Amino acid sequence: MKDFNFKIPQNINFGMGSLKKLPEILKENNSEHVFLISDRGLESIGVVKKVQDIIESGGIKCTAYLDVKPNPTIDIVNEATALYKDCGATSIVALGGGSPLDVSKTVGVLAKYGGRITDYEGMDKVPGPIVPMIAIPTTAGTGSEVTASSVITDESRNYKFSIVSYETLPKYAVLDPELIMTAPASIASSCGVDALIHAIEAYLSRNASPFSDAMAEKAMELIGKNLRRFVENRKDEEAACGMMSGSNFAGISFAWARLGNVHAMSHPVSAFCHVPHGVANSVLLPTVMEFNALVDNGRYEKIYNYIREGNEAIKDFKPEMLIEELKNLNEDLGIPKSLSEVGVKEHMIEDMAKDAMKSGNVLANPRETSLDDMIELYKKAI
Structure with missing residues (x-):
């Protein structure tokens, strides 16, 4: 058998209705102001408001960026990062499928270390832990809440590039099957x-x-x-x-x-x-x-x-x-x-x-x- 290594550095919460634990998790992380990244589709069916209400019920401020699109681009990453910096949030809640989760990881990188997102393209270019992030998947598909990669589209090259670093793993994940039952x-x-x-x-x-x-x-x-x-x-x-x-x-x-x-x-x-x-x-x-x-x-x-x-x-x-x-x-x-x-x-x-x-x-x-x-x-x- 060849050599191998692994680690499970995250806190995973699974269960029907587990979304209600979100304020408790945020308080454990000393988060008084969170930045919610999601998309307009989830806004239109009420999922974004549901999550915002749960966050705010714990006395926690929430600023949202909802313009993530499928196959997210560098422009979307830059726009979300600018809003994160302007609003004064200290942590990120990623709500959605792979696209919002990928954008959240990249915002967490840029907000902490600056530069351009292409500076981190490839393997192990992220120098350390990113902004604390809680991933809430709304699809049963990407697994992005437990993976070390994010994929962003560079329209100037017509190319989807990957950022692969275990530093981008979300600190927490909330897996509530209720969220996928309206898909x-x-x-x-x-x-x-x-x-x-x-x-x-x-x-x-x-x-x-x-x-x-x-x-x-x-x-x-x-x-x-x-x-x-x-x-x-x-x-x-x-x-x-x-x-x-x-x-x-x-x-x-x-x-x-x-x-x-x-x-x-x-x-x-x-x-x-x-x-x-x-x-x-x-x-x-x-x-x-x-x-x-x-x-x-x-x-x-x-x-x-x-x-x-x-x-x-x-x-x-x-x-x-x-x-x-x-x-x-x-x-x-x-x-x-x-x-x-x-x-x-x-x-x-x-x-x-x-x-x-x-x-x-x-x-x-x-x-x-x-x-x-x-x-x-x-x-x-x-």
């Missing part, structure tokens, strides 16, 4: 498959360890038996709890094992065509899994047994069975079948492949991947 079916499905992909890629990663495997396997178990059920009925409390905890465990697994080609390829798709991250990942998954099947060492069968429908015994498993099951899952959940359906054109492929190869996730992918391989993968997925 539209389309969000529940794409975010749910994204969470499943986090677990799968971490499980197959060259950097996998017994610790990340344990998190990934439990995540696949929980997501596999609850994903279809949750998309069918978001009011199903047991399924919502399974998806929320499964997404969290998947996030922990890839925080320590990294991801693979699915995520390396999906970031350019989102940057070029403004495709939601979870949708891009879901469309690419079967193609990448077929490519990686050449180096399967028995893990495909384990993944298959976690996500397949039915309990009948399976004999003579072949990797193709998992790939077909993933295609069936996407179809059941209304995920597009190909990249062409989400706007990717043939002439984009070479540039997207070059961007994908810049991702550190390619190095963790179980099968070695060249630029020519990446181009062929995009062509197959289109």
Whole structure:
């Protein structure tokens, strides 16, 4: 067994109604004025007001920035950072899916250390702890509340870059399944498959360890038996709890094992065509899994047994069975079948492949991947 390390530096609160613990958590952190980062969608359905009311019920001042958009840009980060500095807040509450959480991490970096956000692009460029942050995910998908990375779009380069540092981990996370029970079916499905992909890629990663495997396997178990059920009925409390905890465990697994080609390829798709991250990942998954099947060492069968429908015994498993099951899952959940359906054109492929190869996730992918391989993968997925 190769060497590995891990740490769990965060305080995670899970449970139906756990959002009500927010004032207590803020007071533990001596927060008298918090900066709430979220989006207009959550404002329109009353979730932002609900959180603001809970914060203010504890006698804590709250200033909100609500203009986060999917695939957030440098301009959004700069705008939010300026408001944070002007308002005098001392901590951040991140409310939403991956985009508000990613923006919150980057605001926490810039507010503490200054400069431009591109100064921190890459691995371990953040010099120390960021502004104290509490993450409140409203989707069961990103795992961003327990991951050390944030992804921001640089429109000048048409490129999604990552900031990877364990210093950006939120200090606290509040996982309240009630918050995901109002999600539209389309969000529940794409975010749910994204969470499943986090677990799968971490499980197959060259950097996998017994610790990340344990998190990934439990995540696949929980997501596999609850994903279809949750998309069918978001009011199903047991399924919502399974998806929320499964997404969290998947996030922990890839925080320590990294991801693979699915995520390396999906970031350019989102940057070029403004495709939601979870949708891009879901469309690419079967193609990448077929490519990686050449180096399967028995893990495909384990993944298959976690996500397949039915309990009948399976004999003579072949990797193709998992790939077909993933295609069936996407179809059941209304995920597009190909990249062409989400706007990717043939002439984009070479540039997207070059961007994908810049991702550190390619190095963790179980099968070695060249630029020519990446181009062929995009062509197959289109």
